[in-house]
Amino acid sequence: MRGLLLFFFLLPNVLFSQGYPDHRSRYVNDFANLIDQETEARIESLLIEVKNQRGVEMTVVTIDSRNDYGTFDAIEPFATGLFNSWGIGNPKRNDGILILIAQQDRDMRIELGAGYPPAFDDTVQTVIESYFLPWFRQGDYASGIEAGVRETIKRTRLEFTDDGYTTGSRIRLMAESFVRSIFSGGFFSWVFGALGLAGGGVVAYFVRQYQRNRPRRCDLCDRPMQRLSEETDDNYLSHGQKVEESLKSKDYDVWFCQHDDQLMIEGYRNWFSAFGACPICAFRTLHSKRTVLSSATTSHSGSARVNYNCRNCDHSYTETVVLAKLSESSSSSSGGSFGGGSSSGGGASGSW
Numbered sequence: 473m474r475g476l477l478l479f480f481f482l483l484p485n486v487l488f489s490q491g492y493p494d495h496r497s498r499y500v501n502d503f504a505n506l507i508d509q510e511t512e513a514r515i516e517s518l519l520i521e522v523k524n525q526r527g528v529e530m531t532v533v534t535i536d537s538r539n540d541y542g543t544f545d546a547i548e549p550f551a552t553g554l555f556n557s558w559g560i561g562n563p564k565r566n567d568g569i570l571i572l573i574a575q576q577d578r579d580m581r582i583e584l585g586a587g588y589p590p591a592f593d594d595t596v597q598t599v600i601e602s603y604f605l606p607w608f609r610q611g612d613y614a615s616g617i618e619a620g621v622r623e624t625i626k627r628t629r630l631e632f633t634d635d636g637y638t639t640g641s642r643i644r645l646m647a648e649s650f651v652r653s654i655f656s657g658g659f660f661s662w663v664f665g666a667l668g669l670a671g672g673g674v675v676a677y678f679v680r681q682y683q684r685n686r687p688r689r690c691d692l693c694d695r696p697m698q699r700l701s702e703e704t705d706d707n708y709l710s711h712g713q714k715v716e717e718s719l720k721s722k723d724y725d726v727w728f729c730q731h732d733d734q735l736m737i738e739g740y741r742n743w744f745s746a747f748g749a750c751p752i753c754a755f756r757t758l759h760s761k762r763t764v765l766s767s768a769t770t771s772h773s774g775s776a777r778v779n780y781n782c783r784n785c786d787h788s789y790t791e792t793v794v795l796a797k798l799s800e801s802s803s804s805s806s807g808g809s810f811g812g813g814s815s816s817g818g819g820a821s822g823s824w
Contacts, residue, residue: 491541492557495531498523498810504534504575506613515621517764517774522625529561529811530569530625532617537576547574551581552817561585561813568813569628571621573604575613579823580604582624586816592628597820599623608824626746688736690729697727697736708735712755715784721745721756750782757784765792 495501499519500512507515519530535541538550545553551572561568566587573580582596603623607616688697705726706714716722720742727736741756750758758780765775773794781788 492554493533493535493541495533495558495810497531498529499531501531501533504536504573506534506573506575507617508614511614511618513767514764515618517767518621518625520767526629527562528567528569529813530571530621531558531560531810532571532573532621534573534575534613534617536574538574547572547577547579547581547821548817548819551583551819551821552815555583555585555815559810559812559814561587561811563812563814566813566815568810568815569624570815570819571617571624573608573613573617579821580608581821582819583815584628584818585813586818587813588628588818590818593818593820595627596624597822599627600820600822605822605824684725684738684740688727690732690734692734693729693731695729695731697729697734700726700728708737712753712757712784713737713739715757716747716755719745719747719757719783721747747783750785750787752787753782753785755782755784758782762793 493501493503497516499516500507502512515532519532522528522530533554538545538547541550543550551570554572555568555570558570560570566585568585570583571580572583580600582600584592584596599620604616604620607613607619688699689695690697700708705724706717708726709717709724713722713724716739717724722742722745723740725738725740727738728734745756746759747756748758748760749756759782761779763777763779765777767774776793777790778793779788779790
């Protein structure tokens, strides 16, 4: 009788004790079977390349439901616990990244290592909303995961040292985080903001904004010119310039002199755009997509096909590039343990 009572006393703890899955790979753990073989190979190749080039451990995990692991927690604490249980990332830099998708729960999380400043929470939130969720809502998980992984890699690049971030990395992050609030206060506000943040990168950014916003005078009559609104200035842009603006690779300002109808068009490149300059039309409307043909290993190099297409003039071409051999330290094998990094709960979540 006593044994029976003890059994029923312990039963809830057995049924509802929280656990985490054991990783089968350091790169892609598709427990929910959402990713086809070819897509998984491409994603793994990307993550191996990140490990090789940056030393950053980034892993993708799909599960059916958190309930399968004995928890009714929200995805945030579950992701933090899983991250720390596996020890993703370098223990000194805490630079790991976990992308977790729970299909039946219809939510996901990008969990960041403790080394990423809070500014990156907004960055990965944008990635989730713009690259993962649109595909997930269509039921195409494989495409969404691949697109989201590519964008996460682009947007989470930091220059790490063994002691943490370099000064330049901190400066760029602070600039992104505070630029809107600084500019809302006028000239002296953003000048003192720049001085407070310090560093060449931030000052250069502010100087560029000052140069862009300073008054213009007409070359013919020396009278002040008027900057047209974003809606109005499209009437004076070429087709290629309009495409650049729609792709957010460049932004244009049009200044107009009411006295003698003179126009001045000035373009400003987006530093973070993925579009390059087209060799035919010269507009920054060239999109590229890489397909791995053969993965690199520690014993031989690999190859990839890069397809280019211009969104303005429709010029297309293809080239084959060589993928460097993997270093022995990172290995082409996806098995093994993580580095021992930790997360303090930073990142972002989304649902569909």
